[in-house]
Amino acid sequence: MSLTIRRAALAVVVGVLASLAGALPAAAAGDTVVWRVDNVTRIGGHAVTVAGTPRVVATEIGPAVAFDGAADGLFIEANPLTGLPRFTIDLVFQPAPGGAEEQRILHVEEPGEVDRALLEIRQGRDGAWALDTYLRSGEERLTLLDRRLTHPAARWHVATLTYDGTTMTHFVDGVREQSGAVAFAALAAGRASIGVRLNRVSWFKGLVHSIRFTPRAREPEIPLWPEGVPNAQATGGAERLEDGRVYNVQIPTLTYVPPVAAPNGTAVIICPGGSYGRLAMTAEPPGLAERLARAGVASFVLKYRLKEYGFPAPLQDVLRAVRLLRSRAADFDLRADRIGLIGVSAGGHVAGMAATLFDAPEGRTGAALDATSGRPDFVALLYPVITMRPPFAHADSVRNLAGAAPTATLLDQLSLEHQARRDMPPVFLVHTAEDRTVPFENSVRFHDAVLKAGGQAELHLYDRGPHGFGTRPDLGTTSGWVERWVDWMRAHGWLPDGEASR
Secondary structure, three states: OOHHHHHHHHOOOOOOOOOOOOOOOOOOOOOOEEEEOOOOOEEOOEEEEEEOOOEEEOOOOOOEEEEEOOOOEEEEOOOOOEOOOOEEEEEEEEEOOOOOOEEEEEEEEOOOOOOEEEEEEEEOOOOOEEEEEEEEEOOEEEEEEOOOOOEOOOOOEEEEEEEOOOEEEEEEOOEEEEEEEOOOOOEOOOEEEEOOOOOOOOOOEEEEEEEEEEOOOOOOEEEOOOOOOOOOOOOOOOOEEEOOEEEOOOOOEEEEEOOOOOOOOOEEEEEOOOOOOOEEOOOHHHHHHHHHHHOOOEEEEEEOOOOOOOOOHHHHHHHHHHHHHHHOHHHHOOOOOOEEEEEEOHHHHHHHHHHHOOOOHHHOOOOHHHHOOOOOOEEEEEOOOOOOOOOOOOHHHHHHHHOOOOOHHHHHHHOHHHOOOOOOOOEEEEEEOOOOOOOOHHHHHHHHHHHHHOOOEEEEEEOOOOOOOOOOOOOHHHHHHHHHHHHHHHHOOOOOOOHHHO
C-alpha cells in the first residue's frame, strides 16, 4: 500500500464486512465464514463454552459482546481456517482503556497445540495499543508487532490478518502495517477462543462485534488496469507525496474501506479533488469513508490519473472503477445495482463525467471489461467543478484537464451542464455561497440542467463554508450535509431504514 493511501486511511475508522443480523450456520471449507459475536450461546452455528460473565451490549453498529479483561472468554469447538492454504481474517473490535499489556482477542488452533493463528493487542497505560499477530506451522513461525504503531482505545477498529501462501501481512483500519514470509500449512480441525487465549490467560478488555474468515488473501489496494494502464508513460517518472497530496499518478488504484456496521451491499467510490494537478487524499476521503462505514457502506478511494495524461484518462479511470466493482461485486459482498460515487471539487467533475459520459467512446479502451456498464447508480457532488467556460470555470482544472489550448468542442464536451441527460443517475449536490475557489453557480447550473433534461437532482446550497470544508463539524447547518446525503441515499433505497445504518 502506498504511503499516500496509508496516511489517508489512518484517519478512517473502518470495519469488516460482517454478516446480516443473526448467527450464520457453519460453512464448508472454501466458503467465507462470518462469526457474528452478538450472543454467548452460539457463534457461527457452533455451541459456545463461556468463561466468566461476558455480556451482550447494544452499540451504534449493533449488538456486541463485552469482555471484562479479567475472566471473560468464549470457547468454540471449531476451526474456521480448516483446509485453507490462503485466508483473510477480519476482526471488528473496540478495546477499552485499562486492560492488561497483553490481550488475546482471537486464538485459532488445530489439535496438538502447536499450529495456530492469533490476533492480540499490546496496550500501554494510556490505552493506546499495537496489533500483535502470529502464525505457527511446525517449526515455522512469525510474529508481526511494531509497538510504535499505536491506535486509540474506545473506538471501533478492524484488525486484519492475511496469508497468501507465502507471506503473512497485517493491517489496522485498512492500513498495511507489517508483512513477512512464513511457510504456513493449512490447519486441520481444531478449536478457537474469543477474548482470551485457549489456556485462559491474556484476557481481553473491550467489545468484539464480528469476525470474518475469507478463503483468500484480500488485496487492500486494487489496481484498475492489471493488464496495463492505457497509454502508459514509460518515462512518466515516479508518483510523489507532498503534504498529504499525491502527484503524478501513473498507476490508478482503488483502496478498499469496508463497512463497520452490517453491510447492505452499497458501495461508494470516493473521488478526491485537487484541480487535476494532484489528489488531496488526506482531506475529504477519510471523513467520508468513516461516515459511510457506520452506515454499512463499503468505500473505495479512487486514485486517478491527472494532468500528466489529461482527458480522457480520468474518465477512463472512473468508469473502469465502476466496471471493476460491478464485475467483482461478489468479492466484496456488493450489489451490482448499488454502486455510487461521491466527488469533491475536481473530483466532482470526475464523478460528474461518470454520471453523464458513462457511454462515451473516450471512456472505453478496448478491454473486455468495457462490456460491463460504467454507469454509476447514484452520484454525490461536493462543491464540484462543472463548467469549463467563463465566468464560473475553475481555471487550473480547465488547464490541467483540457490542456493549454483546448478546442471549443472539447470545452463544451467537458462542461457537464451541457451533458445532462434523462438516463443519467440521480445526483445530490452540495455547495456554499462562501466558496471563492469553485463558484456555487457550478452546482446550480448542473442542478438546473439535470432537471431540464428529465433527470433527478437534489441541491443543498448553504451560506457558510469555504471551499474544501469536507466533514468539518463547526459550520452550523452546513455541517449537517453529510446526514442529508445519507438520508437521500436511504430515501432512494440504497441504504436500509434501520438504527444500525444510522
